Amino acid sequence: MALLDFFKQRKSNSAALAKERLQILVAHDRRGGGPSYLPQLQRDLLAVIRKYVAVDSDAVSVNVERDGAQEILELNIILPE
Amino acid sequence: MARVIVVTSGKGGVGKTTTSAAFAMGLAERGFRTVVIDFDVGLRNLDLIMGCERRVVYDFVNVIQGDANVGQALIKDKRNPNLFVLPASQTRDKDALTVEGVGKVLEELGREFEFIVCDSPAGIERGATMAMYYADDAIVVTNPEVSSVRDSDRMIGILSSKSRRAEQNMEGIREFLLVTRYSPERVKRGEMLALEDVQEILSLDLIGVIPESTAVLNASNAGVPVILDRESSAGQAYSDMVARYLGEDLPHRFLSTEKKGLFGRLFRG
Numbered sequence: 001m002a003l004l005d006f007f008k009q010r011k012s013n014s015a016a017l018a019k020e021r022l023q024i025l026v027a028h029d030r031r032g033g034g035p036s037y038l039p040q041l042q043r044d045l046l047a048v049i050r051k052y053v054a055v056d057s058d059a060v061s062v063n064v065e066r067d068g069a070q071e072i073l074e075l076n077i078i079l080p081e
Numbered sequence: 082m083a084r085v086i087v088v089t090s091g092k093g094g095v096g097k098t099t100t101s102a103a104f105a106m107g108l109a110e111r112g113f114r115t116v117v118i119d120f121d122v123g124l125r126n127l128d129l130i131m132g133c134e135r136r137v138v139y140d141f142v143n144v145i146q147g148d149a150n151v152g153q154a155l156i157k158d159k160r161n162p163n164l165f166v167l168p169a170s171q172t173r174d175k176d177a178l179t180v181e182g183v184g185k186v187l188e189e190l191g192r193e194f195e196f197i198v199c200d201s202p203a204g205i206e207r208g209a210t211m212a213m214y215y216a217d218d219a220i221v222v223t224n225p226e227v228s229s230v231r232d233s234d235r236m237i238g239i240l241s242s243k244s245r246r247a248e249q250n251m252e253g254i255r256e257f258l259l260v261t262r263y264s265p266e267r268v269k270r271g272e273m274l275a276l277e278d279v280q281e282i283l284s285l286d287l288i289g290v291i292p293e294s295t296a297v298l299n300a301s302n303a304g305v306p307v308i309l310d311r312e313s314s315a316g317q318a319y320s321d322m323v324a325r326y327l328g329e330d331l332p333h334r335f336l337s338t339e340k341k342g343l344f345g346r347l348f349r350g
């Protein structure tokens with residue numbers, strides 16, 4: 001019985017694999033958003049723009065793209081119609 | 082001022098609407114004046130799960146756009162006088178939800194209610210970000226499965242950067258993990274991520290574990306929040322979750338596969 005259980009478990013321990021893949025993926029996602037100052041930069045920009053135009057909180061997006069040795073800071077601001 | 086709770090996840094189909102209905106009913110049963118809002122504009126179904134779909138006249142978007150007032154759109158639950166539903170619209174598009182519009186409606190509801198439960202749509206776009214924007218607390222609904230855990234992790238990141246509390250440098254949203262559709266049998270067989278694994282990856286306070294249960298489908302067929310099915314494991318797990326939210330310290334149940342003896346069969350069903 002115990003031996004049987006052992007083989008059964010070996011055969012379908014996909015949960016262990018899932019955990020391993022997730023740990024790497026999540027660590028990458030958490031790093032992946034670019035430099036850590038981006039969220040604050042985005043908030044500051046939003047505050048400045050709101051001095052002049054009433055925009056939604058998701059109107060400003062900030063991204064860093066890497067192009068060879070160059071880093072490009074990309075800003076996207078959507079104004080209301 | 083009311084406490085605003087968002088039920089969120091990133092991924093669809095994990096149990097947000099089931100949870101919103103059960104949680105809101107549970108709070109109402111404890112005597113709190115509670116309203117549950119459907120933020121899934123275009124794909125509403127909270128009204129179905131609550132069993133009030135035939136009484137929808139005006140919806141959330143009507144109120145935001147000034148076509149109706151809050152009182153006209155709220156649907157009073159037939160089972161519990163403390164509970165109200167604010168349905169989503171079936172047709173309009175998500176851009177109708179704006180920070181200002183949602184804020185006004187929540188402010189008005191906040192004068193009448195003690196708890197405002199926001200049922201978030203899937204995804205990380207407007208509907209979902211609007212549902213969490215004003216939240217004080219978040220219930221992150223997660224299935225023990227790779228894509229759900231990953232999406233929950235992303236949602237946790239968004240909660241801590243794109244909410245009002247984050248933008249105004251207030252104390253952060255209180256976040257709780259709710260694991261749903263948990264199957265101890267499959268965990269034992271090594272087919273499903275164990276609770277400890279999900280907790281380890283997401284590192285949030287665990288507010289409850291809802292087992293996979295046929296009672297959930299039966300409840301949604303009937304339009305009755307599953308928490309009212311007191312015999313069912315899922316119903317009991319949701320009651321525990323409400324109690325924990327309100328500060329009670331209860332051990333988690335339905336986590337193991339222990340064989341039901343005669344006694345268990347008689348009393349658990």
Ligand SMILES: Nc1ncnc2c1ncn2[C@@H]1O[C@H](COP(=O)(O)OP(=O)(O)O)[C@@H](O)[C@H]1O
Pocket residue numbers: 090092093094095096097098099100203261262263291292293294295297298301315
């Ligand atoms: N604990 C559970 N056991 C069994 N089925 C469940 C459970 N929780 C949710 N479901 C089912 O999963 C599906 C999606 O649930 P729903 O609450 O609509 O998810 P969401 O709002 O996150 O899209 C529904 O068919 C529901 O009946």
Ligand SMILES: [Mg+2]
Pocket residue numbers: 097098099121201202
């Ligand atoms: Mg839903």
